[in-house]
Amino acid sequence: MDTDDVLRTLGIDPAALDPAPPWAPYRGTSLARIDGSRPCARCGQPARATRVVDVPGLGRRWLDTCRDDFLAASRLLPSRMPSTVEGIVADLRAAAAEAGTDLTIVTDDVAG
Ligand SMILES: [Zn+2]
Known part of the structure; x- marks a missing residue:
């Protein structure tokens, strides 16, 4: 299951995800995204985790998620x-x- 399939399975619109930088984000950049001000991409609860996903056709995007949806995505995303x-x-x-x-x-x- 590729990233596009995972997002579709979770009901997340990849086009709605914020573009991520082309480089590996500094840890502080990722931590700043999960200060509670951004919603989970799936359920709208305050995001508590984030990661960069490479979406075919769209490039690198931030996937901000709550704890439960972080775990759901982790089970589905291909292991790096x-x-x-x-x-x-x-x-x-x-x-x-x-x-x-x-x-x-x-x-x-x-x-x-
Ligand atoms: Zn959520």
Whole structure:
């Protein structure tokens, strides 16, 4: 389920979400959004959590949510964390390539 499907499942209009910056927001920026002045994108209660979601066709958007809807979205949104060693290595390789640097991975695994 991609981000667009998750938002549709939760009944959230992606076009109504505030645009987010193209960079990873500083923690203080995220905390400032959840001061209780913004409504949950789903139910309208004061938002207590926020995250940036990448919406196909719209780009990065703030998803401000109450606690319950944060948890509901968390269960549905694809995990950004790799769950296998191969996935972790692929992420490290992609990050090194993006940074234009070499990558050396050293492990203590012993091939059996
Ligand atoms: Zn809510």
